[in-house]
Amino acid sequence: MILFGVGGVGRALIRQIVQNRAYHAAEYGLEISILAVCDREGAVVALQGGLDDVTLLDVVEFKARRRRLSDHSQGGPQQDLAAVVDIASRPGTLLVDCTATEETVPVLTQALAQGHRVVLANKKPLTGAQEVYNRLTRAGATGSQPAARSWSASRWEATCGAGLPVMATLNRLQASGDPIERIAGAFSGTLGFVMSGLQAGQPFSAVVREAHRLGYTEPDPRDDLGGVDVARKALILARGLGWQLELADVAVTSLYPAALAELSVAEFLAALPALDDHFAEQVAAAAAQNQVLRYVARVAAGTCQVGPQAVPAASPLGQLSGADNLVEFHTRWYQPTPLVIQGRGAGADATAAGVLSDIVELAFYR
Numbered sequence: 001m002i003l004f005g006v007g008g009v010g011r012a013l014i015r016q017i018v019q020n021r022a023y024h025a026a027e028y029g030l031e032i033s034i035l036a037v038c039d040r041e042g043a044v045v046a047l048q049g050g051l052d053d054v055t056l057l058d059v060v061e062f063k064a065r066r067r068r069l070s071d072h073s074q075g076g077p078q079q080d081l082a083a084v085v086d087i088a089s090r091p092g093t094l095l096v097d098c099t100a101t102e103e104t105v106p107v108l109t110q111a112l113a114q115g116h117r118v119v120l121a122n123k124k125p126l127t128g129a130q131e132v133y134n135r136l137t138r139a140g141a142t143g144s145q146p147a148a149r150s151w152s153a154s155r156w157e158a159t160c161g162a163g164l165p166v167m168a169t170l171n172r173l174q175a176s177g178d179p180i181e182r183i184a185g186a187f188s189g190t191l192g193f194v195m196s197g198l199q200a201g202q203p204f205s206a207v208v209r210e211a212h213r214l215g216y217t218e219p220d221p222r223d224d225l226g227g228v229d230v231a232r233k234a235l236i237l238a239r240g241l242g243w244q245l246e247l248a249d250v251a252v253t254s255l256y257p258a259a260l261a262e263l264s265v266a267e268f269l270a271a272l273p274a275l276d277d278h279f280a281e282q283v284a285a286a287a288a289q290n291q292v293l294r295y296v297a298r299v300a301a302g303t304c305q306v307g308p309q310a311v312p313a314a315s316p317l318g319q320l321s322g323a324d325n326l327v328e329f330h331t332r333w334y335q336p337t338p339l340v341i342q343g344r345g346a347g348a349d350a351t352a353a354g355v356l357s358d359i360v361e362l363a364f365y366r
């Protein structure tokens with residue numbers, strides 16, 4: 001495999017591959033060779049065979065110190081990921097995208113066309129144009145018309161719910177022909193924390209400031225509160241159902257008004273108390289109906305909506321508290337009680353574990 005991105009997830013993935021070498025060999029007869037690792041500006045490429053574990057763990061430690069691979073003793077500059085793939089790949093090499101950029105799309109699509117395979121933790125390539133999604137997820141797709149579903153060329157479990165088997169479950173339900181009537185999910189630990197705080201009676205401003213202080217939010221909390229990351233996950237689920245939708249088709253309700261978009265982070269945090277009454281009223285109105293407020297991605301009837309929604313307090317989503325992710329699949333066979341998946345939906349190690357499972361699965365489709 002060739003790894004793009006050596007941030008938190010990429011580093012955890014390398015560590016887990018090294019730690020599991022003996023296990024994968026014994027249980028699966030599998031040896032995962034890392035042929036190259038790339039960051040934004042550099043790469044470390046194996047001259048022969050795969051990179052040895054001493055070098056790999058050194059790269060992990062080097063990147064944890066925020067160094068650039070172009071400055072690594074065995075590294076060099078890279079301006080073009082496709083050139084790295086040309087040099088390092090063998091037939092059927094897996095390209096593992098642990099970056100957070102759409103810049104990887106050309107190399108990923110080109111590599112698939114050359115017979116390589118792809119594993120993504122990165123949502124952006126799957127949430128751009130539908131045509132690109134088709135090329136990345138359905139081997140043989142060429143234009144806007146998707147080809148048949150394929151198991152052999154790509155996996156993207158970690159794009160939705162980190163290591164939770166969300167895409168695997170969706171794919172299995174699809175394979176059995178069980179019609180999925182609707183999917184409802186909480187896909188943001190940060191927004192889960194905010195919603196739990198509101199339910200406990202905290203003012204919106206206080207719970208957002210606390211999440212920011214604890215480092216649960218992005219440095220600019222609007223990156224979480226705006227809901228776009230959740231919208232990307234909803235779109236990946238909807239496209240997984242075979243629907244043809246663009247990100248612009250996802251109706252997103254942000255937790256802050258557009259008027260606060262241009263403020264500095266400090267000004268934004270200072271302006272939040274103006275929203276407290278609005279959220280307290282919504283929480284009270286929901287409670288009067290035996291409901292609670294959750295930040296929900298809803299995929300149903302050909303549409304995707306993302307935003308604060310009142311859900312029955314007794315439902316799986318209603319009983320969720322804290323930062324876990326939770327997904328309900330409502331299908332013909334899973335009703336009135338939905339099929340539910342719940343657990344940690346973020347974190348470098350849990351995400352890397354999802355990526356590693358994809359790698360092991362794809363290895364059997366050689």
Ligand SMILES: NC(=O)c1ccc[n+]([C@@H]2O[C@H](COP(=O)([O-])OP(=O)(O)OC[C@H]3O[C@@H](n4cnc5c(N)ncnc54)[C@H](OP(=O)(O)O)[C@@H]3O)[C@@H](O)[C@H]2O)c1
Nearest residue numbers: 005006007008009039040098099100103121122346347351
């Ligand atoms: N962390 C989580 O909990 C979680 C959960 C689910 C999914 N994910 C997804 O997993 C991916 C990785 O997350 P992360 O937390 O590891 O991100 P991160 O720490 O920001 O690391 C991103 C890595 O990608 C590299 N990169 C960026 N642009 C690149 C380019 N054009 N070519 C090659 N490398 C490039 C960066 O290089 P430099 O080191 O040179 O900057 C960095 O090594 C993201 O897409 C994220 O959304 C993360």
